């Protein structure tokens with residue numbers, strides 16, 4: 360569970376976040392949307408304990424993000440950025456196995472259970488045939504799947520995703536988000552993800568938080584947020600809203 364209460368963040372003379380408050384309940388998937396520079400990544404940095412708020416509190420699983428030890432936080436929270444994989448040369452298998460490291464003590468080697476988890480996840484993510492391929496030879500979409508697989512073997516309670524689908528073709532976009540959704544439903548995972556694609560956000564998230572200029576403009580269901588006038592106020596363009604023919608979820612046309 361995530362609680363963000365009256366959070367502001369100042370860097371030099373600039374306010375990057377201004378009195379931001381919202382909650383992500385256990386097992387829910389919330390989409391963070393808003394134009395460039397709205398403050399979405401800044402908020403993700405506070406949640407992953409990389410930075411501290413200037414005022415207000417950011418709590419993850421009931422404890423302030425900055426107060427978790429690095430190791431404990433890594434056991435509980437997985438952060439997936441656009442390309443968060445190791446820059447060092449290694450195989451897909453070794454990169455995914457690294458997801459177990461937060462659960463091992465300093466001198467402890469991986470054991471049978473860790474290897475079993477990796478095998479499971481490689482098959483779930485369709486990466487079996489890539490296991491011996493070097494990371495730097497993978498396509499963008501394949502790398503993103505490896506990053507998800509690494510996060511899965513980590514077995515976190517909270518998953519933070521910053522733009523998990525950018526640079527992915529439509530097949531991989533759906534593939535990656537379906538993986539996250541299945542995982543959320545199977546393990547009661549709590550998910551907060553930044554998405555620029557409003558149609559995907561409306562389809563995959565239980566609720567959306569719309570940000571602009573460091574503030575939360577509105578939080579609600581896709582019915583409440585994917586609405587022409589609301590979107591125009593922050594994106595400076597008025598989209599046409601239509602209904603998805605199968606799910607009836609509101610979708611935008613530009």
Ligand SMILES: Nc1ncnc2c1ncn2[C@@H]1O[C@H](COP(=O)(O)OP(=O)(O)OP(=O)(O)O)[C@@H](O)[C@H]1O
Pocket residue numbers: 370373375393394395396397398399400401402
């Ligand atoms: N260290 C910093 N010093 C000064 N300004 C910063 C710093 N970090 C971020 N900003 C500014 O804060 C604002 C919010 O940035 P942030 O990256 O959080 O936006 P975002 O919503 O993630 O945008 P995008 O969708 O473009 O990724 C931007 O105007 C950015 O220039």
